Amino acid sequence: MKLLIIDDDRETTSVLSAVLTAQQLTVDVAPDAQTALALLQTVPYDLIVLDVILPDADGISLCRTIRQQQQTIPILLLTAKDAVGDRVAGLEAGADDYLTKPYDSAELLARIRTLLRRGQTPITETLTWGALQVDPQACRVTYQGNPIKLTPKEYRLLELFLRYPHRVFDRKALLDHAWSIDECPGEEAVTTQIRGLRRKLEAAGLPTDPIETLYGLGYRLRAWQPDPPSPELDIGKQEAIAAIRQMWQEFQGRLQEQLSLLEKASSHLANQTLTPTQQQQAQSTAHRLIGSLSAYGQPEAAILARHIEQGFAAPQSAIALQLTSLLQQLRQATTQPFFAKAPASSTASQPPLTHRILAIAPNLTLLQPLQTAAPNWGCHLDTATDLTSARQQLLTQTPDAIILDLDFPDTQKTGLTLLTQIKRLGPTPVLILTQQDRLRDSPSKTLRDRITVARLGADAYLQxxxxxxxxxxxxxxxxxxxxxxxxxxxIVDDDPDLLTRLQTQLQPWGFQVTGLSDPSQFWSVLQTTRPDLLLLDVSMPEYSGIDLCRVVRCDAHWYALPILFLSAHADANTLHKALSVGADDYVLKPIAEADLIQRILQRLGRTSALEGMPILR
Structure with a gap:
Protein backbone atom coordinates (compact mmCIF):
# COMPACT_ATOMS: atom_id res chain seq x y z
CA MET A 1 0.00 0.00 0.00
CA LYS A 2 1.28 3.48 -0.84
CA LEU A 3 0.73 6.65 1.21
CA LEU A 4 1.33 10.33 0.49
CA ILE A 5 2.26 12.63 3.39
CA ILE A 6 1.65 16.31 2.66
CA ASP A 7 3.55 18.32 5.29
CA ASP A 8 6.42 20.84 5.21
CA ASP A 9 7.81 19.89 8.65
CA ARG A 10 10.83 17.68 7.92
CA GLU A 11 11.03 16.32 11.47
CA THR A 12 7.41 15.25 11.44
CA THR A 13 7.60 13.67 7.99
CA SER A 14 10.87 11.85 8.76
CA VAL A 15 9.53 10.23 11.92
CA LEU A 16 6.14 9.49 10.40
CA SER A 17 7.78 7.95 7.31
CA ALA A 18 9.93 5.73 9.50
CA VAL A 19 6.91 4.52 11.50
CA LEU A 20 4.86 3.76 8.40
CA THR A 21 7.73 2.17 6.49
CA ALA A 22 8.26 -0.21 9.40
CA GLN A 23 4.70 -1.40 8.75
CA GLN A 24 5.67 -2.33 5.14
CA LEU A 25 3.90 0.74 3.74
CA THR A 26 5.50 2.79 0.95
CA VAL A 27 5.63 6.50 1.71
CA ASP A 28 6.08 9.61 -0.45
CA VAL A 29 6.37 13.11 1.02
CA ALA A 30 5.15 16.35 -0.58
CA PRO A 31 6.25 19.58 1.19
CA ASP A 32 3.56 21.76 -0.40
CA ALA A 33 0.21 21.66 -2.20
CA GLN A 34 1.66 22.16 -5.69
CA THR A 35 3.96 19.14 -5.37
CA ALA A 36 1.14 17.07 -3.90
CA LEU A 37 -1.25 17.80 -6.78
CA ALA A 38 1.46 16.93 -9.31
CA LEU A 39 2.11 13.60 -7.61
CA LEU A 40 -1.60 12.78 -7.41
CA GLN A 41 -1.88 13.14 -11.19
CA THR A 42 0.76 10.50 -11.86
CA VAL A 43 1.00 8.15 -8.87
CA PRO A 44 -1.83 5.98 -7.50
CA TYR A 45 -2.00 6.36 -3.72
CA ASP A 46 -4.08 4.39 -1.23
CA LEU A 47 -4.23 7.11 1.45
CA ILE A 48 -3.24 10.75 2.07
CA VAL A 49 -1.99 12.12 5.40
CA LEU A 50 -2.49 15.89 5.15
CA ASP A 51 -1.31 18.73 7.36
CA VAL A 52 -3.66 21.73 7.63
CA ILE A 53 -0.95 24.42 7.45
CA LEU A 54 1.15 24.38 4.27
CA PRO A 55 3.48 27.05 2.81
CA ASP A 56 1.44 27.64 -0.37
CA ALA A 57 -2.11 26.71 0.72
CA ASP A 58 -4.09 25.50 3.69
CA GLY A 59 -4.76 21.80 3.95
CA ILE A 60 -8.54 22.20 4.08
CA SER A 61 -8.56 24.02 0.73
CA LEU A 62 -6.26 21.36 -0.74
CA CYS A 63 -8.58 18.65 0.58
CA ARG A 64 -11.50 20.36 -1.14
CA THR A 65 -9.51 20.61 -4.41
CA ILE A 66 -8.67 16.91 -4.31
CA ARG A 67 -12.32 16.02 -3.86
CA GLN A 68 -13.34 18.36 -6.71
CA GLN A 69 -11.01 16.32 -8.96
CA GLN A 70 -13.23 13.29 -8.30
CA GLN A 71 -10.51 11.56 -6.28
CA THR A 72 -11.87 9.23 -3.63
CA ILE A 73 -8.56 8.49 -1.90
CA PRO A 74 -9.04 8.40 1.90
CA ILE A 75 -7.66 11.57 3.53
CA LEU A 76 -6.49 11.83 7.14
CA LEU A 77 -5.98 15.40 8.40
CA LEU A 78 -3.06 15.58 10.81
CA THR A 79 -2.64 18.98 12.48
CA ALA A 80 -1.95 20.88 15.67
CA LYS A 81 -5.30 22.70 15.40
CA ASP A 82 -7.79 21.07 17.75
CA ALA A 83 -10.73 23.49 17.76
CA VAL A 84 -14.16 22.07 16.99
CA GLY A 85 -14.54 24.53 14.12
CA ASP A 86 -11.33 23.28 12.53
CA ARG A 87 -12.52 19.67 12.78
CA VAL A 88 -15.89 20.52 11.24
CA ALA A 89 -14.27 22.49 8.40
CA GLY A 90 -11.90 19.63 7.62
CA LEU A 91 -14.60 16.99 7.53
CA GLU A 92 -16.91 19.16 5.44
CA ALA A 93 -14.07 19.69 2.95
CA GLY A 94 -14.00 15.95 2.35
CA ALA A 95 -11.55 14.55 4.92
CA ASP A 96 -12.29 11.04 6.17
CA ASP A 97 -10.64 11.44 9.60
CA TYR A 98 -8.96 14.06 11.77
CA LEU A 99 -6.10 13.56 14.24
CA THR A 100 -4.47 16.30 16.31
CA LYS A 101 -0.83 16.69 17.25
CA PRO A 102 0.71 15.45 19.41
CA TYR A 103 -0.55 12.00 18.52
CA ASP A 104 0.18 8.46 19.62
CA SER A 105 1.77 6.28 16.93
CA ALA A 106 -0.47 3.33 17.78
CA GLU A 107 -3.58 5.49 17.39
CA LEU A 108 -2.31 6.89 14.07
CA LEU A 109 -1.65 3.41 12.70
CA ALA A 110 -5.06 2.25 13.87
CA ARG A 111 -6.76 5.17 12.12
CA ILE A 112 -4.75 4.54 8.92
CA ARG A 113 -5.73 0.87 8.89
CA THR A 114 -9.35 1.80 9.49
CA LEU A 115 -9.31 4.13 6.47
CA LEU A 116 -7.58 1.55 4.31
CA ARG A 117 -10.20 -1.02 5.30
CA ARG A 118 -12.86 1.23 3.82
CA GLY A 119 -11.29 0.89 0.38
CA GLN A 120 -12.22 -1.74 -2.15
CA THR A 121 -9.63 -4.21 -0.86
CA PRO A 122 -9.49 -4.53 2.95
CA ILE A 123 -5.96 -4.32 4.30
CA THR A 124 -6.72 -6.87 7.02
CA GLU A 125 -7.82 -9.67 4.71
CA THR A 126 -5.46 -12.58 4.16
CA LEU A 127 -4.23 -12.66 0.58
CA THR A 128 -3.68 -16.15 -0.79
CA TRP A 129 -2.23 -17.91 -3.82
CA GLY A 130 -2.69 -21.59 -3.16
CA ALA A 131 -0.84 -22.37 0.07
CA LEU A 132 1.04 -19.04 -0.12
CA GLN A 133 -0.48 -16.49 2.28
CA VAL A 134 0.18 -12.82 2.97
CA ASP A 135 -1.25 -11.25 6.14
CA PRO A 136 -1.17 -7.45 5.60
CA GLN A 137 -2.13 -6.80 9.23
CA ALA A 138 0.99 -8.56 10.55
CA CYS A 139 3.10 -8.06 7.37
CA ARG A 140 3.71 -11.81 7.46
CA VAL A 141 4.25 -14.22 4.56
CA THR A 142 3.86 -17.99 4.92
CA TYR A 143 3.80 -21.04 2.68
CA GLN A 144 2.04 -24.14 4.03
CA GLY A 145 2.17 -22.45 7.45
CA ASN A 146 5.95 -21.88 7.36
CA PRO A 147 7.14 -18.25 7.48
CA ILE A 148 9.08 -16.71 4.58
CA LYS A 149 11.45 -13.85 5.38
CA LEU A 150 11.32 -11.11 2.74
CA THR A 151 12.89 -7.67 2.45
CA PRO A 152 10.45 -4.71 2.65
CA LYS A 153 10.58 -4.21 -1.14
CA GLU A 154 10.01 -7.92 -1.83
CA TYR A 155 7.07 -7.94 0.58
CA ARG A 156 5.47 -4.87 -1.03
CA LEU A 157 5.78 -6.36 -4.51
CA LEU A 158 4.30 -9.70 -3.44
CA GLU A 159 1.42 -8.03 -1.60
CA LEU A 160 0.72 -5.86 -4.64
CA PHE A 161 0.54 -8.85 -7.00
CA LEU A 162 -1.79 -10.77 -4.66
CA ARG A 163 -3.97 -7.72 -4.02
CA TYR A 164 -4.48 -7.07 -7.76
CA PRO A 165 -4.25 -10.59 -9.26
CA HIS A 166 -5.47 -9.73 -12.78
CA ARG A 167 -3.50 -6.54 -13.38
CA VAL A 168 -0.32 -6.31 -15.46
CA PHE A 169 2.27 -4.02 -13.83
CA ASP A 170 5.06 -2.54 -15.90
CA ARG A 171 8.31 -1.63 -14.18
CA LYS A 172 7.36 2.02 -13.83
CA ALA A 173 4.11 1.12 -12.06
CA LEU A 174 6.01 -1.16 -9.67
CA LEU A 175 8.50 1.63 -8.96
CA ASP A 176 5.58 3.95 -8.20
CA HIS A 177 4.02 1.45 -5.77
CA ALA A 178 7.03 0.01 -3.94
CA TRP A 179 9.61 2.81 -3.98
CA SER A 180 9.33 6.33 -2.62
CA ILE A 181 10.03 9.23 -4.96
CA ASP A 182 13.24 10.23 -3.17
CA GLU A 183 14.85 6.83 -3.81
CA CYS A 184 14.93 7.31 -7.62
CA PRO A 185 16.10 3.81 -8.64
CA GLY A 186 16.35 2.63 -12.22
CA GLU A 187 13.95 0.06 -13.67
CA GLU A 188 16.62 -2.60 -13.24
CA ALA A 189 15.92 -2.37 -9.49
CA VAL A 190 12.51 -3.95 -10.14
CA THR A 191 14.13 -6.87 -11.97
CA THR A 192 16.58 -7.38 -9.11
CA GLN A 193 13.85 -7.37 -6.43
CA ILE A 194 11.59 -9.75 -8.37
CA ARG A 195 14.51 -12.10 -8.98
CA GLY A 196 15.24 -12.15 -5.24
CA LEU A 197 11.56 -12.66 -4.41
CA ARG A 198 11.30 -15.59 -6.83
CA ARG A 199 14.38 -17.25 -5.33
CA LYS A 200 13.00 -17.01 -1.80
CA LEU A 201 9.61 -18.37 -2.84
CA GLU A 202 11.28 -21.24 -4.68
CA ALA A 203 13.47 -21.96 -1.65
CA ALA A 204 10.33 -22.01 0.51
CA GLY A 205 9.00 -24.90 -1.58
CA LEU A 206 6.59 -23.30 -4.05
CA PRO A 207 6.44 -25.72 -7.02
CA THR A 208 5.42 -22.94 -9.44
CA ASP A 209 6.61 -19.35 -9.79
CA PRO A 210 3.59 -17.17 -8.87
CA ILE A 211 4.92 -14.15 -10.78
CA GLU A 212 4.44 -14.28 -14.53
CA THR A 213 6.60 -12.21 -16.88
CA LEU A 214 4.85 -10.86 -19.96
CA TYR A 215 7.53 -9.93 -22.46
CA GLY A 216 7.30 -6.26 -23.40
CA LEU A 217 4.49 -5.53 -20.90
CA GLY A 218 5.60 -6.29 -17.37
CA TYR A 219 4.59 -8.68 -14.60
CA ARG A 220 1.39 -10.11 -13.16
CA LEU A 221 0.27 -12.82 -10.77
CA ARG A 222 0.06 -16.17 -12.50
CA ALA A 223 -3.39 -17.76 -12.38
CA TRP A 224 -3.27 -20.38 -9.66
CA GLN A 225 -4.02 -23.89 -10.88
CA PRO A 226 -4.97 -26.30 -8.08
CA ASP A 227 -3.66 -29.83 -8.28
CA PRO A 228 -6.29 -32.17 -9.74
CA PRO A 229 -8.03 -34.15 -7.00
CA SER A 230 -7.32 -37.84 -6.77
CA PRO A 231 -9.91 -39.90 -8.72
CA GLU A 232 -10.20 -42.30 -5.80
CA LEU A 233 -11.32 -39.47 -3.53
CA ASP A 234 -13.89 -37.98 -5.89
CA ILE A 235 -17.06 -40.00 -5.30
CA GLY A 236 -19.10 -38.05 -7.83
CA LYS A 237 -16.91 -38.89 -10.81
CA GLN A 238 -18.35 -42.34 -11.37
CA GLU A 239 -21.85 -40.87 -11.40
CA ALA A 240 -20.74 -38.19 -13.88
CA ILE A 241 -19.23 -40.83 -16.18
CA ALA A 242 -22.41 -42.85 -16.06
CA ALA A 243 -24.48 -39.78 -16.95
CA ILE A 244 -22.20 -38.90 -19.88
CA ARG A 245 -22.28 -42.49 -21.10
CA GLN A 246 -26.09 -42.30 -21.10
CA MET A 247 -25.91 -39.04 -23.06
CA TRP A 248 -23.60 -40.74 -25.58
CA GLN A 249 -26.17 -43.45 -26.11
CA GLU A 250 -28.92 -40.89 -26.64
CA PHE A 251 -26.66 -39.02 -29.08
CA GLN A 252 -26.37 -42.04 -31.37
CA GLY A 253 -29.71 -41.39 -33.08
CA ARG A 254 -28.82 -37.80 -33.97
CA LEU A 255 -25.35 -38.93 -35.01
CA GLN A 256 -26.77 -41.39 -37.54
CA GLU A 257 -28.97 -38.64 -39.01
CA GLN A 258 -25.96 -36.34 -39.36
CA LEU A 259 -23.83 -39.04 -40.98
CA SER A 260 -26.63 -39.84 -43.44
CA LEU A 261 -26.88 -36.15 -44.36
CA LEU A 262 -23.12 -35.98 -44.97
CA GLU A 263 -23.15 -39.16 -47.06
CA LYS A 264 -26.02 -37.81 -49.16
CA ALA A 265 -24.13 -34.55 -49.72
CA SER A 266 -21.01 -36.52 -50.70
CA SER A 267 -23.07 -38.47 -53.24
CA HIS A 268 -24.42 -35.23 -54.74
CA LEU A 269 -20.88 -33.92 -54.93
CA ALA A 270 -19.74 -37.02 -56.83
CA ASN A 271 -22.62 -36.53 -59.29
CA GLN A 272 -21.91 -32.77 -59.49
CA THR A 273 -25.44 -31.98 -58.25
CA LEU A 274 -24.50 -30.48 -54.89
CA THR A 275 -26.34 -27.16 -54.37
CA PRO A 276 -24.88 -24.26 -52.36
CA THR A 277 -27.54 -24.83 -49.68
CA GLN A 278 -26.60 -28.52 -49.37
CA GLN A 279 -22.92 -27.58 -49.27
CA GLN A 280 -23.48 -25.11 -46.44
CA GLN A 281 -25.62 -27.60 -44.52
CA ALA A 282 -23.00 -30.35 -44.87
CA GLN A 283 -20.20 -28.05 -43.78
CA SER A 284 -22.18 -26.88 -40.72
CA THR A 285 -23.08 -30.46 -39.79
CA ALA A 286 -19.44 -31.58 -39.95
CA HIS A 287 -18.40 -28.56 -37.89
CA ARG A 288 -20.93 -29.41 -35.15
CA LEU A 289 -19.69 -32.98 -35.13
CA ILE A 290 -16.14 -31.80 -34.33
CA GLY A 291 -17.31 -30.26 -31.07
CA SER A 292 -19.72 -33.06 -30.17
CA LEU A 293 -17.22 -35.86 -30.73
CA SER A 294 -14.47 -33.96 -28.91
CA ALA A 295 -16.74 -33.47 -25.90
CA TYR A 296 -17.46 -37.19 -25.78
CA GLY A 297 -13.76 -38.07 -25.74
CA GLN A 298 -13.56 -39.26 -29.38
CA PRO A 299 -10.47 -37.38 -30.69
CA GLU A 300 -9.89 -39.60 -33.71
CA ALA A 301 -13.50 -39.24 -34.84
CA ALA A 302 -13.35 -35.46 -34.26
CA ILE A 303 -10.26 -35.22 -36.49
CA LEU A 304 -12.09 -37.11 -39.24
CA ALA A 305 -15.02 -34.69 -38.93
CA ARG A 306 -12.60 -31.77 -39.28
CA HIS A 307 -11.22 -33.20 -42.54
CA ILE A 308 -14.78 -33.69 -43.79
CA GLU A 309 -15.63 -30.08 -42.95
CA GLN A 310 -12.55 -28.92 -44.88
CA GLY A 311 -13.58 -31.08 -47.84
CA PHE A 312 -17.04 -29.50 -48.04
CA ALA A 313 -15.56 -26.01 -47.58
CA ALA A 314 -14.18 -26.09 -51.14
CA PRO A 315 -16.09 -28.95 -52.78
CA GLN A 316 -14.71 -30.47 -55.97
CA SER A 317 -15.79 -33.67 -57.61
CA ALA A 318 -12.18 -34.86 -57.40
CA ILE A 319 -12.35 -35.07 -53.60
CA ALA A 320 -15.72 -36.87 -53.47
CA LEU A 321 -13.97 -40.26 -53.26
CA GLN A 322 -11.82 -39.00 -50.39
CA LEU A 323 -14.93 -37.75 -48.56
CA THR A 324 -16.59 -41.15 -49.01
CA SER A 325 -13.56 -42.83 -47.42
CA LEU A 326 -13.51 -40.34 -44.55
CA LEU A 327 -17.22 -40.88 -43.87
CA GLN A 328 -16.73 -44.66 -43.78
CA GLN A 329 -13.90 -44.21 -41.26
CA LEU A 330 -16.07 -41.87 -39.21
CA ARG A 331 -18.92 -44.39 -39.06
CA GLN A 332 -16.51 -47.06 -37.90
CA ALA A 333 -14.88 -44.80 -35.31
CA THR A 334 -18.23 -43.80 -33.77
CA THR A 335 -19.45 -47.37 -33.32
CA GLN A 336 -17.10 -47.80 -30.34
CA PRO A 337 -18.74 -47.48 -26.92
CA PHE A 338 -18.07 -44.43 -24.82
CA PHE A 339 -14.61 -44.45 -23.17
CA ALA A 340 -13.96 -47.97 -24.50
CA LYS A 341 -10.21 -47.39 -24.73
CA ALA A 342 -9.56 -46.53 -21.10
CA PRO A 343 -10.93 -47.39 -17.68
CA ALA A 344 -13.58 -44.98 -16.50
CA SER A 345 -11.62 -43.82 -13.46
CA SER A 346 -8.53 -42.83 -15.43
CA THR A 347 -10.45 -41.21 -18.24
CA ALA A 348 -12.50 -39.10 -15.89
CA SER A 349 -9.38 -37.56 -14.37
CA GLN A 350 -8.17 -36.34 -17.76
CA PRO A 351 -9.67 -33.91 -20.27
CA PRO A 352 -10.97 -35.26 -23.59
CA LEU A 353 -8.19 -35.72 -26.14
CA THR A 354 -9.33 -32.92 -28.42
CA HIS A 355 -6.01 -32.16 -30.18
CA ARG A 356 -3.55 -34.26 -32.16
CA ILE A 357 0.06 -33.15 -31.87
CA LEU A 358 3.07 -34.39 -33.86
CA ALA A 359 6.45 -34.39 -32.09
CA ILE A 360 9.54 -34.76 -34.30
CA ALA A 361 12.75 -35.45 -32.38
CA PRO A 362 15.70 -37.82 -32.75
CA ASN A 363 15.85 -38.59 -29.03
CA LEU A 364 13.37 -40.94 -27.34
CA THR A 365 14.31 -39.53 -23.93
CA LEU A 366 12.50 -36.36 -25.00
CA LEU A 367 9.54 -38.05 -26.68
CA GLN A 368 8.63 -40.57 -23.98
CA PRO A 369 7.97 -38.04 -21.16
CA LEU A 370 5.98 -35.92 -23.62
CA GLN A 371 3.92 -38.98 -24.55
CA THR A 372 3.19 -39.72 -20.90
CA ALA A 373 2.09 -36.14 -20.13
CA ALA A 374 0.02 -35.62 -23.31
CA PRO A 375 -3.35 -36.89 -21.97
CA ASN A 376 -3.14 -34.48 -19.04
CA TRP A 377 -3.21 -31.64 -21.56
CA GLY A 378 -6.08 -33.09 -23.60
CA CYS A 379 -3.77 -34.10 -26.47
CA HIS A 380 -2.97 -37.21 -28.46
CA LEU A 381 0.75 -37.28 -29.33
CA ASP A 382 2.13 -38.84 -32.51
CA THR A 383 5.91 -39.14 -32.71
CA ALA A 384 8.58 -39.34 -35.39
CA THR A 385 12.27 -39.95 -34.76
CA ASP A 386 13.46 -39.12 -38.28
CA LEU A 387 12.49 -36.59 -40.92
CA THR A 388 11.40 -39.20 -43.48
CA SER A 389 8.71 -40.69 -41.24
CA ALA A 390 7.71 -37.17 -40.17
CA ARG A 391 7.06 -36.19 -43.79
CA GLN A 392 5.02 -39.36 -44.35
CA GLN A 393 2.82 -38.59 -41.35
CA LEU A 394 2.30 -35.02 -42.52
CA LEU A 395 1.13 -36.29 -45.91
CA THR A 396 -1.55 -38.53 -44.39
CA GLN A 397 -2.93 -36.16 -41.73
CA THR A 398 -2.61 -32.56 -40.54
CA PRO A 399 -1.81 -32.22 -36.81
CA ASP A 400 -3.15 -29.34 -34.74
CA ALA A 401 0.39 -28.37 -33.73
CA ILE A 402 3.94 -29.62 -34.25
CA ILE A 403 6.89 -29.92 -31.87
CA LEU A 404 10.09 -29.86 -33.95
CA ASP A 405 13.49 -30.60 -32.41
CA LEU A 406 16.22 -29.09 -34.62
CA ASP A 407 19.08 -31.05 -33.05
CA PHE A 408 19.28 -33.93 -35.51
CA PRO A 409 22.55 -35.90 -35.66
CA ASP A 410 23.55 -34.83 -39.18
CA THR A 411 22.79 -31.12 -39.38
CA GLN A 412 20.34 -28.53 -38.11
CA LYS A 413 19.64 -27.47 -41.69
CA THR A 414 17.51 -30.55 -42.32
CA GLY A 415 15.18 -29.51 -39.52
CA LEU A 416 14.96 -25.97 -40.90
CA THR A 417 14.15 -27.41 -44.33
CA LEU A 418 11.30 -29.41 -42.80
CA LEU A 419 10.06 -26.27 -41.00
CA THR A 420 9.91 -24.49 -44.36
CA GLN A 421 7.94 -27.37 -45.88
CA ILE A 422 5.50 -27.46 -42.94
CA LYS A 423 4.74 -23.76 -43.25
CA ARG A 424 4.09 -24.16 -46.98
CA LEU A 425 1.41 -26.76 -46.20
CA GLY A 426 -0.64 -24.45 -44.02
CA PRO A 427 -0.80 -22.38 -40.81
CA THR A 428 -0.14 -25.25 -38.38
CA PRO A 429 1.61 -23.76 -35.31
CA VAL A 430 5.15 -25.05 -34.76
CA LEU A 431 7.17 -25.03 -31.53
CA ILE A 432 10.93 -25.21 -32.12
CA LEU A 433 13.20 -26.96 -29.61
CA THR A 434 16.95 -26.56 -29.77
CA GLN A 435 20.01 -26.90 -27.56
CA GLN A 436 22.20 -23.84 -27.14
CA ASP A 437 25.84 -24.46 -26.22
CA ARG A 438 26.48 -21.66 -23.76
CA LEU A 439 30.26 -22.31 -23.76
CA ARG A 440 30.68 -21.86 -27.50
CA ASP A 441 27.71 -19.97 -28.91
CA SER A 442 28.04 -16.20 -28.79
CA PRO A 443 25.01 -13.99 -28.07
CA SER A 444 25.11 -12.75 -31.66
CA LYS A 445 24.95 -16.32 -33.02
CA THR A 446 22.07 -17.13 -30.68
CA LEU A 447 20.20 -14.09 -31.96
CA ARG A 448 20.90 -15.05 -35.59
CA ASP A 449 19.55 -18.55 -34.94
CA ARG A 450 16.36 -17.18 -33.40
CA ILE A 451 15.88 -14.71 -36.26
CA THR A 452 16.38 -17.48 -38.82
CA VAL A 453 13.78 -19.66 -37.15
CA ALA A 454 11.33 -16.75 -36.77
CA ARG A 455 11.69 -15.79 -40.46
CA LEU A 456 10.84 -19.34 -41.48
CA GLY A 457 7.52 -19.03 -39.65
CA ALA A 458 8.07 -20.74 -36.28
CA ASP A 459 5.43 -19.79 -33.72
CA ALA A 460 7.43 -20.43 -30.54
CA TYR A 461 11.03 -21.13 -29.58
CA LEU A 462 12.10 -23.05 -26.50
CA GLN A 463 15.64 -23.84 -25.42
CA ILE A 491 -14.22 4.83 -28.10
CA VAL A 492 -14.74 8.59 -27.65
CA ASP A 493 -14.52 10.57 -30.90
CA ASP A 494 -16.68 13.39 -32.26
CA ASP A 495 -16.55 11.90 -35.78
CA PRO A 496 -19.61 9.57 -36.11
CA ASP A 497 -18.29 8.08 -39.37
CA LEU A 498 -15.02 7.08 -37.70
CA LEU A 499 -16.91 5.56 -34.75
CA THR A 500 -19.03 3.47 -37.12
CA ARG A 501 -15.98 2.31 -39.06
CA LEU A 502 -14.04 1.38 -35.92
CA GLN A 503 -16.99 -0.56 -34.51
CA THR A 504 -17.29 -2.46 -37.80
CA GLN A 505 -13.58 -3.30 -37.76
CA LEU A 506 -13.30 -4.29 -34.09
CA GLN A 507 -16.51 -6.22 -33.40
CA PRO A 508 -15.61 -9.22 -35.63
CA TRP A 509 -12.63 -9.78 -33.32
CA GLY A 510 -15.04 -10.35 -30.44
CA PHE A 511 -14.62 -6.94 -28.83
CA GLN A 512 -17.67 -5.36 -27.20
CA VAL A 513 -17.43 -1.84 -28.63
CA THR A 514 -19.24 1.25 -27.36
CA GLY A 515 -18.92 4.46 -29.39
CA LEU A 516 -19.46 7.92 -27.87
CA SER A 517 -19.48 11.12 -29.97
CA ASP A 518 -20.45 13.51 -27.15
CA PRO A 519 -17.56 13.81 -24.66
CA SER A 520 -19.81 15.60 -22.14
CA GLN A 521 -21.49 12.20 -21.53
CA PHE A 522 -18.15 10.49 -20.97
CA TRP A 523 -18.26 9.91 -17.22
CA SER A 524 -21.75 8.41 -17.12
CA VAL A 525 -20.99 6.14 -20.10
CA LEU A 526 -17.70 5.08 -18.51
CA GLN A 527 -19.45 4.10 -15.29
CA THR A 528 -22.19 2.25 -17.17
CA THR A 529 -20.10 0.30 -19.69
CA ARG A 530 -17.06 -0.30 -17.41
CA PRO A 531 -14.64 -0.84 -20.32
CA ASP A 532 -11.36 -2.76 -20.27
CA LEU A 533 -9.69 -0.23 -22.56
CA LEU A 534 -10.35 3.37 -23.59
CA LEU A 535 -9.69 4.98 -27.00
CA LEU A 536 -9.78 8.81 -27.02
CA ASP A 537 -9.65 11.36 -29.79
CA VAL A 538 -7.30 14.23 -28.90
CA SER A 539 -9.26 17.15 -30.40
CA MET A 540 -12.95 17.32 -29.48
CA PRO A 541 -15.33 20.19 -28.66
CA GLU A 542 -15.83 21.18 -25.02
CA TYR A 543 -13.63 18.44 -23.55
CA SER A 544 -10.51 17.16 -25.27
CA GLY A 545 -9.09 13.67 -24.97
CA ILE A 546 -6.32 15.19 -22.82
CA ASP A 547 -8.98 16.41 -20.36
CA LEU A 548 -10.71 13.03 -20.25
CA CYS A 549 -7.40 11.21 -19.74
CA ARG A 550 -6.57 13.46 -16.78
CA VAL A 551 -9.97 12.71 -15.24
CA VAL A 552 -9.42 8.96 -15.56
CA ARG A 553 -5.87 9.07 -14.17
CA CYS A 554 -7.04 11.14 -11.17
CA ASP A 555 -9.78 8.68 -10.23
CA ALA A 556 -8.96 6.14 -7.54
CA HIS A 557 -10.89 3.38 -9.30
CA TRP A 558 -10.13 4.04 -12.98
CA TYR A 559 -6.53 5.30 -12.79
CA ALA A 560 -5.08 2.04 -14.20
CA LEU A 561 -7.43 1.79 -17.21
CA PRO A 562 -5.37 1.39 -20.45
CA ILE A 563 -5.80 4.46 -22.68
CA LEU A 564 -4.96 4.79 -26.39
CA PHE A 565 -5.11 8.17 -28.10
CA LEU A 566 -6.42 8.47 -31.67
CA SER A 567 -5.18 11.65 -33.32
CA ALA A 568 -4.41 13.34 -36.61
CA HIS A 569 -1.74 15.44 -34.86
CA ALA A 570 1.72 14.05 -35.61
CA ASP A 571 3.68 16.84 -33.89
CA ALA A 572 5.97 16.00 -31.00
CA ASN A 573 4.30 18.52 -28.67
CA THR A 574 0.86 16.84 -28.84
CA LEU A 575 2.42 13.40 -28.47
CA HIS A 576 4.40 14.53 -25.42
CA LYS A 577 1.31 16.12 -23.88
CA ALA A 578 -0.71 12.91 -24.36
CA LEU A 579 1.97 10.74 -22.79
CA SER A 580 2.54 13.19 -19.94
CA VAL A 581 -1.09 12.98 -18.82
CA GLY A 582 -0.97 9.17 -18.76
CA ALA A 583 -1.63 7.81 -22.26
CA ASP A 584 -0.43 4.25 -22.84
CA ASP A 585 -0.19 4.59 -26.62
CA TYR A 586 -0.72 7.08 -29.44
CA VAL A 587 -2.21 6.02 -32.79
CA LEU A 588 -2.11 8.37 -35.77
CA LYS A 589 -5.03 8.87 -38.14
CA PRO A 590 -5.75 7.56 -40.72
CA ILE A 591 -5.88 4.41 -38.63
CA ALA A 592 -4.55 1.13 -40.05
CA GLU A 593 -6.82 -1.68 -38.85
CA ALA A 594 -4.05 -4.27 -38.31
CA ASP A 595 -1.88 -1.79 -36.39
CA LEU A 596 -4.77 -0.68 -34.16
CA ILE A 597 -5.82 -4.24 -33.30
CA GLN A 598 -2.23 -5.21 -32.52
CA ARG A 599 -1.85 -2.24 -30.17
CA ILE A 600 -5.15 -2.97 -28.46
CA LEU A 601 -4.15 -6.59 -27.91
CA GLN A 602 -0.78 -5.52 -26.55
CA ARG A 603 -2.39 -3.23 -23.98
CA LEU A 604 -4.81 -5.97 -23.00
CA GLY A 605 -1.90 -8.41 -22.64
CA ARG A 606 -3.44 -10.88 -25.12
CA THR A 607 -1.26 -10.75 -28.21
CA SER A 608 -0.80 -14.04 -29.96
CA ALA A 609 2.95 -13.67 -29.61
CA LEU A 610 2.70 -13.42 -25.86
CA GLU A 611 0.25 -16.26 -25.59
CA GLY A 612 2.67 -18.47 -27.49
CA MET A 613 5.81 -17.51 -25.58
CA PRO A 614 7.25 -19.55 -22.71
CA ILE A 615 7.66 -17.88 -19.36
CA LEU A 616 10.64 -15.51 -19.43
CA ARG A 617 12.88 -14.89 -16.47
Missing amino acids: KPASPSDIWRVIHRLLHRFDPITAKLL
Missing part, protein backbone atom coordinates in the same frame (compact mmCIF):
# COMPACT_ATOMS: atom_id res chain seq x y z
CA LYS A 464 16.53 -27.27 -24.08
CA PRO A 465 16.60 -28.69 -21.55
CA ALA A 466 12.88 -28.05 -21.13
CA SER A 467 10.48 -30.02 -18.95
CA PRO A 468 7.41 -31.72 -20.49
CA SER A 469 5.18 -29.27 -18.60
CA ASP A 470 7.04 -26.30 -20.12
CA ILE A 471 6.65 -27.75 -23.62
CA TRP A 472 2.97 -28.60 -23.17
CA ARG A 473 2.28 -25.18 -21.66
CA VAL A 474 3.58 -23.51 -24.83
CA ILE A 475 1.60 -25.91 -27.05
CA HIS A 476 -1.53 -25.18 -25.04
CA ARG A 477 -1.07 -21.46 -25.61
CA LEU A 478 -0.48 -21.95 -29.33
CA LEU A 479 -3.66 -23.99 -29.63
CA HIS A 480 -5.76 -21.41 -27.79
CA ARG A 481 -4.18 -18.15 -28.89
CA PHE A 482 -7.07 -17.37 -31.23
CA ASP A 483 -9.80 -17.84 -28.63
CA PRO A 484 -12.51 -15.16 -28.90
CA ILE A 485 -11.70 -11.86 -27.24
CA THR A 486 -14.33 -10.54 -24.87
CA ALA A 487 -12.77 -7.23 -23.83
CA LYS A 488 -14.99 -4.15 -23.67
CA LEU A 489 -13.80 -1.04 -25.51
CA LEU A 490 -15.06 2.52 -25.17
